[in-house]
Amino acid sequence: MLRRMAPALRVMLALAALSLAGCAEEEEAESLRAQLQGEDFRNSFRRAPGLARPLHRVDGPHGYFADIYVNGPIADAIDAGVPLSAWPEGSIIVEEAWATRESETPDFMLVMERRRDAWFWVSWQGDGSLLSAGEGLRACVRCHDAGADQVRSFGLPPL
Secondary structure, rough: OOOOOOOOHHHHHHHHHHOOOOHHHHHHEEEEEEHHHHHHHHHHOEEEEOOOOOOOEEEEOEEEEEEEOOHHHHHHHHHOOOOOOOOOOEEEEEEEEOOOOOOOOOEEEEEHHHHHEEEEEEEEOOOOOEEEEOOOHHHHHHHHHHEEEEEEOOOOOOO
């Protein structure tokens, strides 16, 4: 399977495996996943701004096709249209990523949850195994620093 993955996916997998967090972060990640499943995020969250159709084409380390969802605090901030310098605490962004459009299940699920003054980052393989979890993960932050409040797929309000 690793041979079929795009080189960027293999790099991300290797980096994430090296940064796998401790027990506390693993517990927080599993709690977050249970919360997302309980909320049925695919149906209760909104698709990210400008990404209304499923499986849009992306060129990044997470995969070649993605669905990105945002929860209520982000949707409310977008709808309010008031300028922000950071997303509100409790904001959650979920990305499901596929190597190909034909894939039946995502290769990765990546989550950003805004906590206090930092994002809590989590990534899982498609089979549900945890790759990384924690605040300030170097592999995540290094790339995401290029985005407004470390979000690369869309900007801060007003959009």
